[in-house]
Amino acid sequence: MLGAVASFAVMDAGLKQLSVQYPAFQVASLRGAASLPLVFAWALWSGGWASLRIRRWSLHLLRGVIGVGMMASFVYALRTLPLSTAYSIFFIAPLAITALSVPLLGEKVGPRRWTAIGIGLVGVLVLLRPRGEGFISVAALAVLAAALGYALSAITVRVLARTDSIQSIMFWLLVMIAGGAGVLAWPDWVPIRAADGGVIALVGVAGALGQYAITEAFRIGEASSIAPLEYTALVWGVLLDIALWGVLPDTVTWLGAAIIVCSGLYLLRRERLHSAAEPP
Template identity: 60%
Template sequence: MVLAIGLFSLMDAGLKLLTVHYGAMQVATLRGLSSLPWVLVWIGLSTGFATLWRIRWGLQLLRGALSVAMMAGFVYGFQLLPLTTVYAIFFIAPLMVTALAVPILGEKVGPRRWTAIVIGLVGVLVILRPTPSGLAGVASWAGLAVLGAAVGYSLSSVMVRVLSRTDTTQSLMFWMLISLSLGSALFAWPSWRPVDSGHWGLIIGVGLTGALGQYAITEAFRLGEASLIAPFEYTALAWGVGLDLALFGVLPDQITFVGAGIIVASGLYLLRREKVHAEAEHP
């Protein structure tokens, strides 16, 4: 899990570097296309391609649409915000997964876990700093775009729980990348810019780190308990600080760290409560 988060952080830094030269939807397209060849090699060496077609098409297409919206919001946030700030807002996603599991999966969430979710939302408000006239301190549309991306990611994660009952991991990764590439390209086409030859190395790096990160996180959840592994997702904050300082020469302000601390604390408490709840159901 730590390796996966590190790889994804390097991928995100590459995406942020690309946003200087290309629009958000074009960068999202390049992210999908650059990872696809690596994933195809993995599929060919593991299960083969036959299982890619035995899927639940409706849910796969819906998840694909969510992936396009999520990546667009994420990349737009990278254009205007430091990596650390984007990660701090995006940390609300694990809390949203728990909240969405109630109406979609029929899971029960007790008052303590609902309290943790509400406290996490307070942390997001601290980062966005709402005022009577709008949002201060953070580029408002960028912050809201990342928040929307976190909601899309949460919906997609809940859908994976449903799809994994019938569809293979290979099909989930393949069709997500296909949907992301084609859907983003459709929106990016009117303002598409030719890719500079000097950027291909960066694009290949984005694709490789994205594919390896996806494989590492899949293996992490396959081999370990989710409640023990998930907290390592918060190591992205350290990666964000280091990469922001090394590549972009910026650091988030203290209020962002306070908000991130609130979200992380509520997320860790939520994971602890879910572990206690699972042990009570299956002693």
Template identity: 65%
Template sequence: MLMMLVAVGLLSLMDGGLKLLAARYPPLQVAFLRGASSLPFVLVWVGSSVGFASLLRVRWPLHLLRGVIAVAMMSSFAYALRTLPLSTAYTLFFVAPLIITALSGPLLGERVGVARWLAIACGFAGTLVVLRPTGEGLMSWAGLAVLAAATGYALSAISVRVLGRSDSTQSMVFWLLTLLSFGAGLLALPGWVPIERGDAGVIVGVGLCGALGQWAITEAFARAQASVIAPLEYSALAWGLALDLLLWQQLPDAITWLGGTIIVGSGLYLIRRESDESAIAARAATDPPA
């Protein structure tokens, strides 16, 4: 649990750095900087754990698909960070677990019961509250960009469930960052903005926090049940609020708080229900027959 809290904190600091960069560079260039700045640290991790040979024994089609999704996801999130407070972006992004559950049925063949569909519907209702379709919310490209990023994250997470059956965590992280860097960098070339020397520290910080955060979250899920530590992801909202207040003197309004409470509550319900169902299934598998 401590490792998960550390991971969330590091990744939140990374997002704070991305928001600083997003104010000065195009979204695709920020996406490139996110991937490229973490690659050297990830290479050290790969070399000291599984070795570089394992990087070639992967399922290429799914990795290429994840790379395309990563470019779209990171550029959308960077675009949103140019105008949205970090805490508001996190509030909308928390809809991702609901999207994962909704897509796990048609894409993975998993059963999604009525109770879960009701929780998903409540979560999306909370999203509409945050977006405020009668005012500036739904018409905000930044808000829609966060939803696009959350959808990309959900699709990427579902692909990990499939890739995890054959590929190592190191190969998934390495190829995701490599393809993100290559794809976003290539698309960013026409509108490339020269990088200012003063931003070097922020870029290195983004890379270091991103790499350490990825390592920490991998260790957390390896050492504890997902249902126990997954709710700790919502601690990112506290980090977002602190960074918004310290760096940009911004805080969400009351309507955003209301919608965020609905979204987080729906996500926590799904996590709790999945935990309960897993426990029931485990008991059924270990109990002797009557």
């Protein structure tokens, strides 16, 4: 899980670099296309052609639409936001998954977990504090949209995993992101510079490794034990911000991130206790 978080942080740093030169949809398409060959090879190696079979087209298409919007929104935000700030806002995703599981999956969430979700939202409001240019930036709203898309995508995976293989879920999502975002980016497509080839390759390799590592982490580990390690992304975000852009998060960003992380950790603890209390 730690390896997955580090890989995704490197990928996001590459996406941030590319977002300066190319439109958001084009960068999203390049991200999907760059990882696709590696994920395709892994899928064939681990499960063969049969593992790529689709049984629920409608949910795959829904994930594809969500994935395109999520990736493009996040890339758009990275153009102006530091990685650490974007990650801090994105940490609302685990809380959103819990909240959305009630209406979409029929799961029960007790008052303590709702309280944790509410506290997490307070942390988001701290991060979206009034600035000189007004309350809430478009980039911050784009991260919130990406986090909501991630939560919806995670919930669809819970349903899809009952009938489709993890290879199918991963491969076809990348196909749809590469193709769907590419179609949307085509009218404003910017010729790819040779100098950016290395960054695109890095995004592809880091994205594929991260996806493989996180899949293995949840396969062999207990979700409630390894999920908190996702918050180490903030450490990577700060380090990459300093190393590549010379940016440090301010005090209010640290405060908002701390509120969201603490509420998320409490929520994970409550879910572990709730799972332990349920009969097998």
